[in-house]
Amino acid sequence: MSNLSTTSDDILACARSLIVAGGYNGFSYADISDVVGIRKASIHHHFPSKVDLVRTLVARYREEAEAGMASLELQVSDPLEQLRFYAGYWEACIADASAPFCVCALLASELPVLPEEVGLEVRAHFRSLSAWLTSMLERGARHGQLQLMSTPRAEAEAFMATVHGAMLSARAYGDPKIFGVVTGPLLERLRASPQIRP
Amino acid sequence: MSNLSTTSDDILACARSLIVAGGYNGFSYADISDVVGIRKASIHHHFPSKVDLVRTLVARYREEAEAGMASLELQVSDPLEQLRFYAGYWEACIADASAPFCVCALLASELPVLPEEVGLEVRAHFRSLSAWLTSMLERGARHGQLQLMSTPRAEAEAFMATVHGAMLSARAYGDPKIFGVVTGPLLERLRASPQIRP
DNA sequence: GACGGCCATCCTACCAGAAGGTAGGGTATG
DNA sequence: CATACCCTACCTTCTGGTAGGATGGCCGTC
Secondary structure, eight states: OOSOOHHHHHHHHHHHHHHHHHOGGGOOHHHHHHHHTSOHHHHHHHOSSHHHHHHHHHHHHHHHHHHHHHHHHHHOOOHHHHHHHHHHHHHHHHHTTSSOSOHHHHHHHTGGGSOHHHHHHHHHHHHHHHHHHHHHHHHHHHTTSBOOSSOHHHHHHHHHHHHHHHHHHHHHHTOTHHHHHHHHHHHHHHBOOOOOOO | OOSOOHHHHHHHHHHHHHHHHHOGGGOOHHHHHHHHTSOHHHHHHHOSSHHHHHHHHHHHHHHHHHHHHHHHHHHOOOHHHHHHHHHHHHHHHHHTTSSOSOHHHHHHHTGGGSOHHHHHHHHHHHHHHHHHHHHHHHHHHHTTSBOOSSOHHHHHHHHHHHHHHHHHHHHHHTOTHHHHHHHHHHHHHHBOOSOOOO
């Protein structure tokens, strides 16, 4: 009860995994219909157009991500530990192939051909993720737990870029381990070494 | 003369820019037909199937990349300078929007839905780029020009991932400058600081 | 409790256009 | 004449999307 029709959730979940595999133009209503076990036309009842479907999908994805960041903030106080958790989350997703790519990272690569409404959501995710990472790094640097080599903002952008690139490499090599190979040293480098200066 | 039919080159060039914009499923023969000013059917004369087209496109891209690495090797001896040049090349491409993404990086993101023959070429590019970067970093470290924090291989993978991620961020933000913001410190970090050890 | 209306869900059937691709013919250039 | 190139015309399948009907649960009213 109370969960309004699990069908639309099924559709969203299915579409998400299809997008993660092949992007916006890499799937069709027919594909979803096959997996979910519902007729093509019935999908239109839940999501009148493909744009509607993907827009709400990305919007929900963003909500989840935002919620994840917030809860992480509550559970773990150490900034480095939070970054480790974030990287570890993706490492696990990639390893078990459950969701081996960030939906927004994948869609961002096709931004020029994306419907505008979807593009806006995707860009918003990048901004919010970047802002979170920036605040994390800023705090860690201020408290002396992290050592930054440039501004928190620049370091956050570099961190995000490296994580996204690591997803791509893991996919290209067909080897989940490469994600850890790339992100491991990334985190290690941020860890403040025992102070040497006076 | 001697350049066998510029038409097929036009088709390849057009397809390349279309792929860079939206990936394998983001363009059609009709799109090429519009731009090149040739009928759809005529494209099939040069490239019987879409797979043929994209496979040769990626193969040619790889040749160019390989040639670029080789000529860079001849022109510039300093490893750091070579990496700088490589990053600078992409920074320029992104800035003038002439080719704001690596064809193989974009296609790699859709690997699961790519025709196998295309996927093989894409993976091969990743391996060759990684190998080149590895040799570059290994040499730089051996000669004391670069400081690595992990193995040359791991550092090369991290470098490649960061560059690809930086392309993605530049696209997501719609801001070419972000590429330099990410790759600048990356190169800076590799530069060996004036030796302190005895 | 029975009744009729309302609405959500899902269906079959259909559509127009775009997809990749084929058949076969014209021209011209070696 | 053979071949390379490009054309018109056509085909099949897939695409996102629509129209309209069947089912069934839930509502207030009698």
